[in-house]
Amino acid sequence: MIEAESSQNLQSTQDSTNWTNDIYSKVKEPEKRGHACCLGKLSHQASSSQISYANNRIQKLENLLENLVVVLKVQFA
Numbered sequence: 001m002i003e004a005e006s007s008q009n010l011q012s013t014q015d016s017t018n019w020t021n022d023i024y025s026k027v028k029e030p031e032k033r034g035h036a037c038c039l040g041k042l043s044h045q046a047s048s049s050q051i052s053y054a055n056n057r058i059q060k061l062e063n064l065l066e067n068l069v070v071v072l073k074v075q076f077a
Contacts, residue, residue, distance in 0.1 A: 046054075
């Protein structure tokens with residue numbers, strides 16, 4: 001029973017660790033409103049040619065789908 005209480009006290013101590021003075025918080029900049037803080041690679045913004053290519057592909061797929069719907073309506077009418 002004493003071991004259980006000791007274990008619970010250790011767990012509550014670990015859960016209430018103050019992270020304001022750890023190594024990471026000392027080197028990172030203050031958080032800015034509206035920004036997400038993360039670690040690792042950040043996504044890059046797509047170039048206008050990539051956006052144009054994607055929009056072109058979307059338009060082709062929409063046309064293909066529209067033609068497929070017309071064919072199915074004729075087939076099952």
